[in-house]
Amino acid sequence: MLIKTPQKLQLKEQDVTPENIYFNRRDMLKKMGFLGASSLLASAAVSSKANAIEWFSEKEKASFNLEPLTYQADNNNAKLILTPETKVTTHNNFYEFGAQKHQPAELSQGFQVNPWQLTISGECDKPITLDYDDLTTMFTLEERIYRLRCVEAWSMVVPWIGFSLADLLRKVSPNSNAKYVRFESLHDPEQMPGQQNRRLGGGINYPYVEGLRLDEAMNPLTLMSVGLYGKTLPPQNGAPIRLVVPWKYGFKSIKSIVSIKLVSQPPKTTWQQLAPQEYGFYANVNPEHDHPRWSQASERRITTGGLFSRNRIETLPFNGYGEQVAHLYKGMNLRKNY
Ligand SMILES: Nc1nc2c(c(=O)[nH]1)N[C@H]1C(S)=C(S)[C@@H](COP(=O)(O)O)O[C@H]1N2
Ligand SMILES: [Mo]
Secondary structure, three states, rough: OOOOOOOOOOOOOOOOHHHHHHHHHHHHHHHHOOOOOOHHHHHHHHHOOOOOOOOOOOOHOOOOOOOOHHHHOOOOOOOOOOOOOHOOOOOOOOOHHHOOOOOHHHOOOOOOOOOEEEEEEEEEOOOOEHHHHHHHHHOOOOOEEEEEEEEOOOEEEEEEEEEHHHHHHHHHOOOOOEEEEEEOOOOOOOOHHHHHHOOOOOOOOOOOOEEEEHHHHOOOOOOEEEOOOOOOHHHHOOOOOOEEEEEOOOOOOOOEEEEEEEOOOOOOOOOOOOOOOOOOOOOEEOOOEOOOOOOEEEEEOOOOOOOOOOEEEEOHHHHHHHHHHHHOOOOOOOOOOO
């Protein structure tokens, strides 16, 4: 993550979706008794102005569970304001499609996500390979509204759709050697221009690799996401399946995953290898541990305002999810284990 001068994002005011339409429609439909996925999708239809995105099938919609209440409450009881869909899908970090915020949306539109294979293997008794359809049909999907805090000190609030990584890992029965989980993104330079060109791709060695400790991976907050705003993921947000770890800096939330491997040793992650003194393995959001080149005490929350409107808020320890995850790090020095 290099410091750059802000890029223009070609966002016009009319493209910005007021998040209250999404919320109000949803509330209203709920009150009218249209519980469940159809209300979510109806509201998404109202708010959607995104590029050609495939919609969930009737079968998938029928399986949505829309009551993830504990995950939707902000920890200060402040009302969470959703980041408009247009911003979620045009202000991205996905270096395989370019290291500037506007490039993933522009350069990923032909990305082929079907067929897709995701293999879960390594230290487990029942390795499996999932095909494209399995990703959205094997588990009950639920909507979770999470804060996403990038290490670059901006943040968003995103209504993800997905399932707990724990459910997937239980399926393969990890054995007693499994201590960590290693994730790998697709490596396909023909489709991912940033993998052909070091400048475009931000100087990263691909494939992009991330990792979690097994207990972090099993925490119920850790989400495998297949959609946002009621639709399948657009390519720039990590289609067809990506990780979302809301208490860690955004770079842990690896996109377009093809391999999940249970391993005994901490995996060597992409950013750690590139700049170990700046990006650690844990990468828990921590306002008390500054990045060597900037403060992590506050963040710019991207909401409905102009792109560079001053909407500075305090950064919370574990991004506000301390109640759910602080116990994982008991006794650890989190400044050393940054
Ligand atoms: N494969 C891959 N995954 C990735 C990245 C990337 O460049 N490549 N960027 C990360 C970073 S730095 C962030 S902040 C989030 C951004 O997710 P979003 O674009 O959906 O907001 O994706 C993460 N996952
Ligand atoms: Mo990030």
